[in-house]
Every structure is written in C-alpha cells, then in structure tokens.
Amino acid sequence: MTEQVLDAGEPAPAPVTRRRVTLRPRRARSKLESSFRTPWWHRAAERTIAVFALTAIAAIALIFIFIAREAIPMFWEAEFAEEVQIRDLFMAKEWHGYDDPVFVWQPVGEPAKFNVIPLFVGSLKVTLLAMLMSIPLGIGCAMFIALYAPRSVREVVKPAIELLAGIPSVVLGFFALMVIASWAQATFGFRFRLNAVVAAIGLALTIVPVIFTISEDAIQSVPKTLTEAALALGARKYQVALRVVLPAAIPGIAAGVVLGFGRAIGETMIVLMASGNAAVMELFDFSTSVRTVTATIAAELGEVAQGDPHWRVLFLLGVMLFGVTFFLNIVGDLIIHRLQKKLTAS
C-alpha cells in the first residue's frame, strides 16, 4: 500500500528519447588519414593465418584416418576372411608342414602367412641394439661437451653433430651396407654379411644426435647454484658430475632416450638396406638377418595390388607403427615439459 503511495508521488519517468545523431557532411579523406586505415586484406590475412595454423592438427588426423581407412576393411571383407584369419596375425599357428605352432611372416607362401610378431620382434631387436650403442655414446658426448670440453672444442663438435643429424638416412644406410657391413664381417666373422648388428650401427648414427642434443640441453640447464654448492662443500669435479649434475639432468636425458627410441623404431631406409631383411624369429642371436616393420612396408607395398589382404595387413602395420611412435612422443614431451616446469619453479 505504502509503496503505491510513494510511487504516485514520484514524477513519471520521462520517456527515453534517442537524440538523432546527425552525420557530419562527408569530406574527402586526407592522405595521412587514409594511410592509418587498415586495408581489408589485413583481416583476410589474419583469418588465413588462423586457418593455416590448424593444418598440423588436420595433418595428424588425416594421417591416422587415411591409413586406417586402408586397413580396417579387413574386419568385414569376405575376400580378406577367405585368405587370412585376424587371429593368425598375432597368434602362433601350427601351419601345415610344421611340427609346432609358429610365428611366421611369409606373404608369398601358399597359404600366405601374415604374422606380425616376427616383424615387431625384428624392429625391437635392432632398435634395442642401437639404443645400447647410442645411449652411452650420446650421453658420454653430452657430458664431455658440457663438463670438460674447452670452448674451442665445443664450437667444433656441436656443428659436427648437427652435420651428422643432417645426413639423409639413405646415405647412412648406404654407408652401413657398403662400408660397415664389410668391416663388421671381417672383424667379428659374421656368417651373414648383413645382420642386426650392422643395421644397429647405422641406426645408432641417427639416434646419437637426438640423445646428444637433448641430454646436452638438460645438463646445461642444471642450475649453476647446485654445482657451485657441491663444489663449495668440497666435492671433486667427478663427484659433482656423477652425483649432482647427472641426477638433476636425468629427466631430460630420459626424454632424449625415449625420443631416440621412437626415431629408431620408425627409421626405414637404414634397416631396409643394411639388415638383410629375412624375417627369422630369433630372439637373442644378433648375427642373423632381421626384418623390421618399416622395412617390410617399404619393400612389399610396391608389389601388392590395392585392396589385397596383403595390402590391408601392410597398412595395419602402418597404423600400429603410428600408434607406437605417437605414444612415445607424448611420453617424451611430457617428460621434457615436467622438467622445464621443475627447473623454472626452482
């Protein structure tokens, strides 16, 4: 009741009127003024930049989609089911003429045998062997450069290793095939000229730069305060190196190793040229020839008709390879990211 009374006492609110904005008469723009106006194409260029920036995301997606598109029909195609059972791709089978269940990759055999396990075993074997060589070499180089080498040596070595990283892998494969293979056979007396060891040496040449660069970065970015504190406490230089610097740089070094591993397992030309390419399932004998996943795809896809069961299996290998390296990259990046956060926080 009282409210109404109060309301009545108030003057009615004036209706909102918009004052008409009168346009100023147009006049010609001065030259100076028009040079301040942004041309239309600036906005267009900015839009283009934003669209182009999405290419990398699109590329990753397209790679996965279009490799999978060639592989996936294997799950429902009659033609595929007639020749290959999905189970036999991964499990051992007692083929006609064999005494035990075996893992065999024999795409031209009758019947064709597509078991991917020997290929992955081959890839892992060569990669692990290459890692065994390149981890000590890469970390050793990085420690020497970061801790002992005088400036002059550092300035020669870093470009030299960059040079090594810039050598095309087909050249390294050629070097392994022509030079390392002969040398290794003469030195170690291998039965087969091309084998896992030769390929691994070639591979190591591509991984060492990866491990070296990332490890050296990690060692250099260990805070000076840590090393100085250790030295002030009376530690020897080697003690500082092994007990202070190395543990602090371990995450970075680990990232280098993970990324190097991803690089090695996906490397194609070196293993294609220098590993001998026989798909034998030997777990521990490194003197035999091996056939890796990558080399199999490279060597066989050219001779297969599109849509053939063999074609589908090769694309499946590609999908699996993509998955493995994708996972390794994410892990490696995660480690580097954590390390950066930790170092900037401290």
Next chain:
Amino acid sequence: MMKHTKKDWLLAGLTGVSLFVILLLLFVLLGQIVWHGAPVITAEFLSESPGADMISGGIWPAIYGTVFMTLLMTLAGVPVGIATAIFLTEYASPRSRVAKLVRIAVNNLAGVPSIVFGLFGLGFFIIFVGGSLDAILYDDPRPVWGKPSILWASLTLAVLTLPVVIVTTEEALRQVPGELRDASLALGATRFQTVYKIVLPNAKGGILTGVILAVSRGAGEVAPIIFCGAANFLPYLPTDLRDMFMHLGYHVYALATQSPNVDAARPTLFGTVLVLLVLTFSLNLLAVIIRARSRAAIRS
C-alpha cells in the same frame, strides 16, 4: 680452479672416448664417400641421362627430379609453416587451448616415421584426392591424377617438413625483442601491421634458416616417396605435375639393393651419394651461416 684427481681423468677420458668414436665414424663416412665419389664426378656424370643398365651414363634426371620436387615441396609447405608459427607466437595466447593442441600436433608430426608418411601420401593424396579427382573429371578408367606423381610426392614431403619450418620460424619470431612490438603497437599500428612490418622483417634471417633446413631434410628423404612418385628408371625429365620422377636418394637405394651387379655399380653409387650429400650439406651450411648472421644482427 681445482686439481683433477685420477677419477676425474677417468671420467673425462671415458666421455671423451665416446665423442671420439662418433667423430671418427663421421670422419670415416665423409672420407669414404668423398674418396670414392669424387673421381666419378665429371661434367658428363652430372649432365647425362643414365644408360639402360642404370650404371653407365649420368644422373642428371635424378638431380633435376630432386630439385624440382624440393621446389614444389617448399612452395606448398613453407607458407603454411610460417603462418602456423606466426599464429603461435603473435596471435594465440600461451594458455589458449588451440595453441596447445597445435603444439602437440606439431611435436607429434615431427615424430611420425617417414614410412608412415609414405602410406599417408598413398592413402590420402593418391587414392583419395587423386582418385576423387579422376572420378569427377574423367570417365576414363585409366588414372590421370590417382597415380604416383611428382605432385603427390612433393605434397607428402611438404607435410613431413612442416614441423621443421614451424619450430625454427617460431624460434626466430621469439628472438625479435618484445620492445619492438610494444613500440609499434603504442604508435597505433594494428597487430597485423606490427607482424608484417616489424616482426617479420626482423626475423627474416631465422625464418630463412628454417626454410633451408626443411628443404635439406626434404631433399634427402626417400621412404615417403617410394610409393608416391619416385621412379626406378626414367630417362626423360618430368615436365608435368603428374609425371613420375627420378630422385637422387631413391636412385641410391634402388641401385644399391636391386642392381644385379653391385660391384659394377659401386662407382656410380658413390658418385650419386656424394652429389646428394653436397646438395644437403651446402643447404645446411647456408642455414648455419644465415643463422649466425641474423643472431649477430639482433644482438647489435
């Protein structure tokens, strides 16, 4: 400076040996290739087509094919790479989801095995894009676009080298001092004007370095082009985007692994490898020089 003890020398020695091993291998590799390759290189070797046995004659079609493909790759990939780097450094805020996603994608793209790019080129460019073009444009069952060609090989390699361009360009853009941007914006320039007139000219050297590094990487890759357009033997030069082409790296691979008489092919092989190495190294060297210069210019 403190005294070195025995254990210090031991550690320095061990790490020094690993460095020595690497440098020795590098030295042997370069030495062997130059030693065996240099005598082969003559004017005829560089300018003639290979003979029918692939061993005699020269490697001109392979040189031409490599350069042609690399040019196409650069035209296709570099603008996209530079645009992405500009977006990441100049436009996106560091916390933005999109920028994070783009970074993750770039990092992963850099780690995708080269043979997987080959499968991608075949599955996407040749079968999907080329095949669709053929289905739309022609009734003829014979493929026109949907077959291996220099165009598809170049585009595949453009995707492969994209991360190199992006990462190095980003680094170059970040080296441009923030004060320059602030000054430009304070004077009333728009963001785009700042990028276009201030940031890019100052980062020119660094960007060029990235481009050259990408070109050098792309010129040497073989695995992606095995199915995408490289030809074993092709005595004529590609004139059309839909032609196949010879490639130095692929030539080395084919000759070294498929030649019936590898010993006879040895000199040609070493010569071809040397040409490929000179091509990629001179590009790398150029990149190093330009980078050093542009860094010096920014410091001063």
